[in-house]
Amino acid sequence: MGAPPSGKGKDSGRSVRVIAGREVAFDDDGFFDDFEDWSEEVFEALVHASGMALITDRHRQVVRFLRDFYAYNGRAPLNNELRKGTGISLLELDRLFPGGLKNGARRLSGLPNPKTCS
């Protein structure tokens, strides 16, 4: 459905940035425009840019689960599904990524913006 109007109203739309040597399109909220644009290298570059000091196995486990879940189901998991799938408590999951699960982990994993119409 396109991006929301800002101020007097123009679609600001998507932005394209070069990350880890490849062009990646993002929407207004910083979510990947295309699930397929994600790579380990892009993920690491984004993580460092977000101010996270270290990528741990926990982070990679969550990202892998999110991407595998989406690739299989075509949707993002609910938190309970994420908890069951990773064995990590919601409290820890929410603290792992800046911005929490939806705006942090999901965004860095290349999943679509939950706010997009499609």
Added chain:
Amino acid sequence: MKKIRLCVNGTWREVIIDTDTVLLDLLREDLGLTGAKQSCDRKGQCGACTVMMNRKAVRSCLARVADLEGADIITVEGLGTPDNPHLIQEAFVLAGAIQCGFCTPGMIMAAKTLLDASPDPTLEEIKHAFRKNLCRCTGYKKIIEAVQLAGRFLRGEITPEAVRPGPDQGIMGTSHPRPSAMAKACGTAYFTADYRIRGALELAVLRSKIPHARIVSIDVSQAEKMPGVAGVLTAADIKGTNILKVQVADRPVLCKDKVRYIGDPILAVAADTRENAEAALGKVRVQLEPLPTLGDPEGAMAATAVQLHAEFPNLCFEQPQIKGDVQAALKQSSAVVEARFKTQINHQAPLEPEATIAYWEKDDAGGDDQLVIIGRSINIHFHLGMLQAALGWENMRYIEAFSGGQFGIKIDVISEGIAGAAAIHFKRPVRYIPSLAESMLMTSKRHAFDMRVKLAADHQGNLTAYCNDFLVDNGAYHSIGHVVANRALLMLSGSYHIPNVQARGRQVYTNNPWGSAARGAGPPQANFALDCAMDMLADKLGIDPFEFRLRNSLKPGQSKSTGRVVKEWPFPDLMEAMRSHYQRAVNEAAANRSGKLKRGVGLGTGAFGIGMPGDTSVAAVELDPDGGISVYAAAADPGEGNDSMLTQLTAQFMGIPLDRVRLHTRDTGNTAASGPAAGSRVTYMIGNALINALEQLKAAMQETGAKTSEALEAAGRPKRYLGRKKNEDAGPLDPKTGQGPSFESQVHGVQMVELEVDTESGKVKVLKMTTAVDAGPVINPQNLTGQLEGGMDMGVGFALREEYVAGKTKDWKTFKFPSIRDTFEMEIIIKETLRPKGPLGATGVGEMCMVPTAPAVINAIKNATGVWICDLPATPEKIKAALAAAR
């Protein structure tokens, strides 16, 4: 109370019942026979509750049970079952007379009564028998054909087996019955209000009766003491953002400090029964301080106007479009016409009122319980996200029930927000089943457009320039508002080549009902102006409007108003297909203009974009143990036939029988997030994602030789694949020029209206409408023609009758819902130009049929009478006034 003995579907029953209870409520609430539907607030206006009583068709909402001692009642459930259907049910399925299915049980019972009494009814007898049964989807044509087919079945002239397409007739291009049709015909398809939950709370909602006010105080102390009341829900009780955001965060679940339109929700009372909730609502005391009303966009843009939303200016969106040099072109043009066109606020008018069920499912692993919402959404995953944020509860699931039409209205969360909030607040299951009147108040409407237009041509009759400066009445909330203005600009030049364009779309907040998606969403309004101006200009140039349109068709290699060059444009072929029909119609009209009844012919065209820039979709498929295919895609089907589309595409592509395709489309828990059933996108976007998934599966099966899931997995390959569709063109229109990306394809249409105007009364009688359409290869002809017929009927209503006036339009009578008495002859011409990027070459057709209709009707009125009606709807009063002014 009274004790009554009556026979229902062959079983004698004894009931003790309030003397005011009507048969519909006995059937639905007490006996669980939910085939008969409630739409018109028990006013006897819609016929969705029709049952057979003592061999006569009765509207069960008007029949008091206390008067029915000894009555013999037959409901649709008593006629047949999906495994053993009655011949009338078979006929409705095979004739393609079932779209959303909400009116179907009533229609079938009306048919049963008619055919019992008159085995071979005339057309007039059918129209008389169905005069009180309303349908929004079909335009009644296929319902009439179903009754005629049922008559043939019952008379033994033909059997269902002889009509039902067999395996030898192929998959694509064949009218295989919709997978969901028989359940709808037998009353076993569950619509939201059909679900019963023991112990559920029922809701009643207090809504503003004035358009703009500050909420000064709310006193619920007396209401809370009323019998059966569990409590009162206000904005303060909602844990999340309380905002239902589509594009802009402006619409609250429940209003906190202000109300902004007639119908804005203030609070909800929850009680053990709907009656108790409503009684308690009467005890709520709310003090509102009226604020100045923004009645129209121009007033709302005035410097002195109050600002409706603190965070957003009243002029909330503005997008110009500039192609070429209009001013220079106007100076050099031989003929210019100038006019102002207005369209009305209109209700989309699905027959089913708004409804939501919310209940809890326990999480066995110890997490939060899951809130399950059952409703009418056409975008379950997106709406789930909206609800999670608004209500502050993450563990949630949305299930799309069978849905009684929607026509754009369910692009938004409506009753789900309040129902979900109440379920969370009271930690109880909740049913929120509003009346029709409340449903009309709470839902979005078609935006009103106010368009100032200039159209110019050179001396040879070639279009040179087009200006359209349009204001869109956004109403109180944004919803998808600017998308509607953008869609109008994306399709602004319609079917034509216009080298110079200067347009501006502005969207303005007012205190009117909030606008949102409505079949076509923008182009039907904008195209009304363009295609009427085409006739005005043809008239001025002295060129026949048919030849003028054909001469100015866009051609491959030329560009639309967005500057995008098109590669395919089969519009001229459609015009040629219409030529002989047009010549006949013109001749017949000319011979029928001597008396007070003047006959006219009008044309309208449309090029409706399919595959919005930037749109994406996904669909998952899985090979089953028996070699069948399961499809997992949230492709809502409020009546268009998306179940047919998914099934037939899958069967065709995989070479398997239709009954080996299993659809999973309604639950966020097991579907891919495929996007909305909006913008005529389902076939093109979700169909393409489906084909992409099937391509992956098919390749794996071919490479391994596997034919079952077990064999495929044994060969080391997955049995499940996710398909994607991503449009190549993306991004917004240029903010200064409105040039930029465009749709991947178009569905093209030409419509011709033949009508008769009574020059004394101003009444218009549509005699015939002919539609030529090219939507690519046809998947299911009945579904395609069903969309076109219903769209023609809706388009005529938009052009001549329908208008939503807040506070006045409150039922189907005041809405002027089209009945079978308003039907007219319809003829459809189909062309099938392959669209290279479409799923098996197809596009989509659900909205195109609304785009040319209004201008075709208005052009025909002008052709008949010589007067222009530029302000929809063209009511008899307006036509009479125009004729008087012309005299």
